[in-house]
Amino acid sequence: MKLIYEKSSPGRRASTLPSYDVPGVEVPPELAREEPPRLPEISEPELVRHFTELSTRTFGVDTGFYPLGSCTMKHNPRVNERVVNLPGFRDLHPLQEAEGAQGALELMWRLQNELAEVAGLPAVSLQPAAGSQGELTGLMLMRAYFADRGEQRHKVVVADTAHGTNPASVTMAGFELQKVETDERGNIDVAHLREMVDGDTAGLMLTNPSTLGLFDEHIEEIAAIFHEAGALLYYDGANLNAVCGISRPGDMGFDIVHFNLHKTFSQPHGGGGPGGGPIAVRDRLEPFLPVPAIVREGEAFRFDYDRPKSIGKVRGYYGPFGVFVRSYAYIRSYGPALREMSEVAVLNANYLLARLKDAYDLPFDRLCMHEFVLSARTLKKEHGITALDVAKRLMDYGFHPPTIYFPLIVPEALMIEPTETEAKETLDAFADAMLEIARDAAESPDVIKEAPHDRPVRRVDEVKAAKRAVVKYGFEDHPDLTKESSEARELEAQKGA
Amino acid sequence: MSQLSLTDRDREEMLAAIGVSSVEELFRDIPEGVRFRGDLDIESALSEQELVAHLEELAAKNVHTGAELSFLGAGIYDHYVPAVVDAVMQRGELLTAYTPYQPEMSQGVLQGIFEYQTAICELTGMDVSNASGYDGATVAADACYVAKHVTGRSKVVLAEAVSPQVRQVVKTYAPGFGLEVVDVPHRDGATDPDELGEAARDAACVIFQQPNFFGVLEPAPDLAAAANEAGALSVAHVDPLSLGVLEAPGAYGAALAIGEGQPAGNYQAYGGPHYGFIASRADYVRRMPGRIVGETTDVDGKRAYVLTLQTREQHIRREKATSNITTNQTLLALAGLAYLSWLGPQGLREVGETCMGLAAYAKERLGLPLLFPDQTTFKEFAVRVGRPAEEVVREACAKGVHPGYALKRDYAGVEDALLVSVTEKRTPADIDRLAEVLAT
């Protein structure tokens, strides 16, 4: 498929603009543009065809089953798209006077209340733009909290199964990272934890259920260890889809929680974003929340900027408002029975686990929550078929692969999260495919090794991509990588999120 | 429940296959002490049509730019979003795809991002762009993180004429990065290169905005040179819609170019979601935060696109990552690409010229004293209304006209200053109406 720049032709143009009878203005010559940017020159029909073609070369939840572990690829309700495009939301300027934005303020205030209830923690900020920004905000809150108490604490504990954003956020917030191990039952190793928590510990970052899809059975003890040391607990909400209305992070002992609105609360993933990462906190952390807060006075809503202990702003304006509209609509479509979403998510995952656990290695033999981890370790040892190969072969069956090579503590990991919106027929078709791949590994491994067979491209050369680092179109100087060495190279495993 | 596909019979069969008698049993590992019983205290469930009615009611309480004549800008702008952008954003595959970690499943998104990266490099005159940042404020924090690692220095300099949102976000991130932040005041609405250069001497980077928050054209080449000479990275925060008429930061020696993408193809949406952009010279490619798409070939020798240089990112590098960003703003960036492709180079220049022309007409027509009379401006300018600006705003809004932003909300000593923004969506007749309202 050609790049849009390769479809350009000088003089073609899709836009029509109004022109007015007002005098032109000269830009001072030292500030004026000399060479115009080489944007595409394309007509509207060609433009629409181009983006349509891009979309047909992309697999979304709308296309088929997408069991990426820890991503919660659930169906995105279409009514959300209708309401987010109401002009009263879509065309509202963020600096509009509060009196002229009461509907927006009210929606945000109501969403805050719903999220507080799900978290079991009273104070909420909707500002962070994504889960990892929520994490960073939570860590900044920790730092501000201890500074306010005159305490110097430098260390944050993270599980060895943690998502990569956790250690990265810890560093960006200026803390030192400590890693705690997971035991053979898939819980945090409490003995190992006791050794490392002391007066220099600021807190713990944990998701529960973990990235293994397992609920930590010792969570109450873990919370006590940190609280007794005067430290805080941070909940990574990536796996919240398992426990909404079933167990609340605040009740588990967590002091700060972030939500992933694009996981649990149906904001579409958009090919990589946008998302939303609001946080909920205990009362004693409320003064440090980002500014402004949203407050209600009688029937009216307004912003409160008078927050002297606030950490400041982590993002422009109030957060990704369009994402709030969708998440609020989503929660209102379930109402108080939101727990049904999690019950079915967990049921779907356990059903798939039951169908697959004998054909693949199971690192932890327990009931799972909303996701589970299998290993292709035996397939690799006996037939040379890796988790990567399984993933590529699944594409031939019309499925998006699960997350692979994560969490890091399981070799040849396949992390599978079906979500609650899938039909039993889909789960059965996926299980049948996985079983067939396990059989083919022994009988016809080549067909797996050479997968996928039918996608727009087949396995790509990541080494060439990193070495050549061609990250934009070079116009006349664009290199032709298809003419460069095309020997079969050993391709590297791709890490999932 | 319309979002769930299981029937009662399905559930029975599945429970049997798992070997439990109820869904409740699936949660037996959760200690009773943390088990929530009963219903959440959440508002009642609504059917689809009730949901739409409820949200329409909330939306109706907002005064949007279709409901009043608006000259409000100050960082987010009422530019025209063409219908092709809507068409692109609604394609289900693009809307509902995940981050393209499996390139065989995502060539469309990957190629789209590659094209977006190219467009940003073309606009800014840079060699490498990432796949988008959260917004125009957080990319400034990202730029500081890059500069810290490149220079080893621990101070950043911000021109005071940079958007208050941007400066506040940088100041929030700075302590965690171990960075000190210094503001350089504006002089009559612009930034003095010598003063900036002086402050930059031990700085990791200097951030200035072009056009600046007051709509004023800064001496950008001199500001970049002053920073470069002091050994600090020069970071230009730019309006993408100005880059058809104003010189690209790369052409005047800036090290990084950042900005808010909203004016180029996104609706205002009460502040988000939008996309931030960040682009740099080739030297810094391995320091760039976030995702980058690169070109390569597949086993059959076909051209293909893939996320590359991922070792910089959180999911491999973990605590040494260049950023913690995972989810970014892809769909909004693709909307930006669609918009810039719709405009084309000729259209980009025209929209810039039109905004400048209309703004100049408005300055003339309003006949109010300018806050910075000696400065050249782009699509915004500040006037003095002779009494507290917030009062003037309230009164004008009551007449269906939003006249602009009261600068006293962010700056001292400008009680009666109003920042008026004029985009290609306003007509000379609209401007006449504004003049009428402000004259009373």
Next chain:
Amino acid sequence: MAAAESYPDELRYHSEHDWARIEGDEATLGVTWFAQDALGELVHYEPPEDGSDVARGASYGEVESVKAVSDVIAPLSGTIVAVNQKVVDEPETVNADPYGEGWLVRIKLSTPSEVDELMDAEKYKAFVAEQ
């Protein structure tokens, strides 16, 4: 294209999977077969500056593959007298020939007694077997 596994006897080894070839008061440094195998094909080498100092146990540069970035740890202290430009230009040289053409830097030793604390080939092979 990667070399066969080997750990030459004449070299000395460090627990961070680096080797040193001692030549009088200078040493040539690189990463071992084990390191290049764990990383995969190298795509980038970020070298130190000529003339800069390195300290034993500290990082003096980075090597990068598609799946990981790794600090290169100095097994000995000294001053950089040469950087291998061939590896900068063709990082995969390290995979093909980690002990020959794939050398990374040459240093002038500041504390020659540190050599005694490095492992010989036998010890290092045993160390690798435990990884």
